[in-house]
Amino acid sequence: DARVTQTPRHKVTEMGQEVTMRCQPILGHNTVFWYRQTMMQGLELLAYFRNRAPLDDSGMPKDRFSAEMPDATLATLKIQPSEPRDSAVYFCASGLVRMNTGELFFGEGSRLTVL
Amino acid sequence: TQLLEQSPQFLSIQEGENLTVYCNSSSVFSSLQWYRQEPGEGPVLLVTVVTGGEVKKLKRLTFQFGDARKDSSLHITAAQPGDTGLYLCAGARISGTYKYIFGTGTRLKVLA
Numbered sequence: 653d654a655r656v657t658q659t660p661r662h663k664v665t666e667m668g669q670e671v672t673m674r675c676q677p678i679l680g681h682n683t684v685f686w687y688r689q690t691m692m693q694g695l696e697l698l699a700y701f702r703n704r705a706p707l708d709d710s711g712m713p714k715d716r717f718s719a720e721m722p723d724a725t726l727a728t729l730k731i732q733p734s735e736p737r738d739s740a741v742y743f744c745a746s747g748l749v750r751m752n753t754g755e756l757f758f759g760e761g762s763r764l765t766v767l
Numbered sequence: 768t769q770l771l772e773q774s775p776q777f778l779s780i781q782e783g784e785n786l787t788v789y790c791n792s793s794s795v796f797s798s799l800q801w802y803r804q805e806p807g808e809g810p811v812l813l814v815t816v817v818t819g820g821e822v823k824k825l826k827r828l829t830f831q832f833g834d835a836r837k838d839s840s841l842h843i844t845a846a847q848p849g850d851t852g853l854y855l856c857a858g859a860r861i862s863g864t865y866k867y868i869f870g871t872g873t874r875l876k877v878l879a
Contacts, residue, residue, distance in 0.1 A: 687869070
């Protein structure tokens with residue numbers, strides 16, 4: 653079964669440290685999304701890529717977050733420096749999005765705790 | 768600002784009861800999806816609706832897209848404990864390209 657793979661599944665770090673989360677999207681999907689989920693805010697869109705090109709990262713705090721897709725098999729989300737308020741579950745999703753629809757396939761998420 | 772508001776936020780019902788979850792927005796969406804998420808996992812797609820007024824059925828689940836494509840509802844008939852989970856609506860917006868905005872979520876618990 654094709655699936656979206658995220659690493660690490662869990663990460664505990666101290667404030668100020670750099671955190672990098674990785675995602676391997678499903679082969680053949682043209683769109684990759686990064687979401688952050690918290691109890692208070694729900695699922696927030698951070699950034700997304702179409703055919704590896706960044707299309708929208710307006711949901712992302714630019715001063716500390718960065719998202720890249722160096723090749724078709726890898727998307728990364730980096731936080732530097734991390735802060736306690738960044739604690740959340742970060743999801744990567746990929747999909748074959750055409751016209752006005754397309755199913756998103758989510759990874760299992762990376763649970764980040766910043767102390 | 769939350770573009771997609773879901774209600775209720777929480778719902779606890781007995782097995783066999785019916786329920787409806789609402790997803791509302793002041794924005795128009797080109798399509799709307801419903802996902803279910805279980806603890807420790809990512810959301811999984813249940814259905815996609817595209818046309819205003821469209822109704823889709825998935826076993827005991829009935830989904831409707833509003834005529835103006837601003838809102839949607841999910842109705843579950845004779846709920847079962849296996850329906851327990853977080854239900855999320857997601858709207859696809861045209862903003863140069865399509866991006867998917869998720870609703871606030873409805874946490875459903877069905878008691879046996």
